[in-house]
Amino acid sequence: MKKLITTAVVVVVFLIIVLLLGPFYILNEGEQAVITRFGKIINTQTEAGLKIKMPLVDTVVRYPKKVLSWDGDPQRIPTKENQFIWVDTTARWKIVNPAMFYQSVTTLATGSSRLSDIIDSTIRTVISENFLKEAVRNSNKINEMTWVEQVQNVDNLEDAEQLRNLTATDVKQETIQVGRENLSRLMLTMASQFTKEFGIEIIDIVIRQIRYSDDLTQSVYQRMIKERNQIAEAYRSYGEGQQAKWLGMTENDKKSIISQAYAESERIRGVADAKATQIYADAYEADPQFFTLWRTLESYKKTIPGLEKILSTDMQYFDMLYSPMVL
Numbered sequence: 001m002k003k004l005i006t007t008a009v010v011v012v013v014f015l016i017i018v019l020l021l022g023p024f025y026i027l028n029e030g031e032q033a034v035i036t037r038f039g040k041i042i043n044t045q046t047e048a049g050l051k052i053k054m055p056l057v058d059t060v061v062r063y064p065k066k067v068l069s070w071d072g073d074p075q076r077i078p079t080k081e082n083q084f085i086w087v088d089t090t091a092r093w094k095i096v097n098p099a100m101f102y103q104s105v106t107t108l109a110t111g112s113s114r115l116s117d118i119i120d121s122t123i124r125t126v127i128s129e130n131f132l133k134e135a136v137r138n139s140n141k142i143n144e145m146t147w148v149e150q151v152q153n154v155d156n157l158e159d160a161e162q163l164r165n166l167t168a169t170d171v172k173q174e175t176i177q178v179g180r181e182n183l184s185r186l187m188l189t190m191a192s193q194f195t196k197e198f199g200i201e202i203i204d205i206v207i208r209q210i211r212y213s214d215d216l217t218q219s220v221y222q223r224m225i226k227e228r229n230q231i232a233e234a235y236r237s238y239g240e241g242q243q244a245k246w247l248g249m250t251e252n253d254k255k256s257i258i259s260q261a262y263a264e265s266e267r268i269r270g271v272a273d274a275k276a277t278q279i280y281a282d283a284y285e286a287d288p289q290f291f292t293l294w295r296t297l298e299s300y301k302k303t304i305p306g307l308e309k310i311l312s313t314d315m316q317y318f319d320m321l322y323s324p325m326v327l
Contacts (some may be wrong), residue, residue, distance in 0.1 A: 030066045033062050095201075291296045
């Protein structure tokens with residue numbers, strides 16, 4: 001009996017020691033694990049729950065089971081026509097084979113670094129083998145669009161159409177063969193060939209942003225400035241035409257007004273002259289001698305002050321000065 005009790009005590013103590021050493025572990029949702037014994041993989045766990053391991057000799061290496069994100073640094077890459085652009089990409093990936101991932105890279109940080117090398121290299125290869133137009137556009141819909149230039153401050157529809165024709169720019173974009181989305185798919189296909197050996201699956205690679213380099217940006221700005229200058233010149237030409245048109249209309253109106261005013265003044269002057277003649281005639285009939293005297297004196301008043309000298313008054317013009325009627 002004593003021996004049985006001793007054995008039971010030993011067993012209980014052993015179980016307590018085993019429990020204290022931790023034979024159980026919990027694998028949470030979104031986790032997967034690789035169990036190693038003296039550095040050798042003996043098992044993998046991908047389902048969440050309570051698990052058991054050999055205390056002291058087994059090591060549990062946990063990896064995330066969920067989808068992970070990768071954000072690369074922007075790269076300055078030349079396109080096929082040697083135009084430099086900045087490419088900013090992102091990707092989603094996950095560990096599908098934890099045992100292979102442990103054997104090849106072991107840690108998550110090392111795996112992320114290897115992934116960066118593969119994706120960055122793939123991006124540079126794909127971008128440099130394609131033209132710039134393929135990286136910045138997804139379709140050829142831009143060539144199907146119709147642009148109508150909006151014009152303002154015009155007198156009529158005819159002028160608006162004329163100005164629209166002057167400012168119209170028929171720019172045809174180059175036709176793309178691949179497109180930006182297909183470039184992303186091509187990057188994914190190429191990168192996936194290298195990540196399989198690491199137990200990694202890349203879900204997608206997305207070109208998040210493409211930005212022109214400084215020299216290319218300056219070239220684009222210069223082209224935009226040239227187009228805007230052409231449109232501005234068209235507006236100036238239209239404005240100068242409108243100015244000439246309005247100046248011509250103003251000059252014609254001016255001549256018309258002056259002509260009408262001159263005709264009216266001549267009419268008034270004719271009526272006034274007729275009235276003056278009638279008055280003179282009436283005055284002459286009332287007293288012909290006085291009228292003759294008054295007319296002569298008025299003539300003297302206008303002409304004599306303008307004469308520098310008079311050598312003789314022995315002429316008919318001065319007869320009135322010696323007339324007995326004046327005296």
